[in-house]
Amino acid sequence: MPDSREGGVRQFVPIIAAAAPTILVRLGGTYLRFLSERRRGVKAFSDALRESDVPPELAGRLTQAYHDAGSLRRFVGFGRK
Numbered sequence: 001m002p003d004s005r006e007g008g009v010r011q012f013v014p015i016i017a018a019a020a021p022t023i024l025v026r027l028g029g030t031y032l033r034f035l036s037e038r039r040r041g042v043k044a045f046s047d048a049l050r051e052s053d054v055p056p057e058l059a060g061r062l063t064q065a066y067h068d069a070g071s072l073r074r075f076v077g078f079g080r081k
Contacts, residue, residue, distance in 0.1 A: 031072075038070045 045066050049059040068074060 034072070038067075041070070042067045 042063060046059065046063040049062060050056075054062070
């Protein structure tokens with residue numbers, strides 16, 4: 001007698017396969033919007049530091065740290081540590 005759960009899982013495979021492209025496109029769009037907002041935030045942070053007369057070397061290091069803090073690769077563990 002076959003397990004009824006096995007048939008249930010097989011029914012969802014085509015549904016998941018049909019939804020995968022849509023999910024991937026939406027996820028990709030969300031990621032690109034995140035990158036765009038991150039870039040604008042880093043630029044605003046850098047501009048604010050420069051307007052505050054922070055020394056350029058320190059402003060560069062702080063800006064890089066701010067940029068790295070928003071890195072999804074580092075957040076999920078795929079980037080350099």
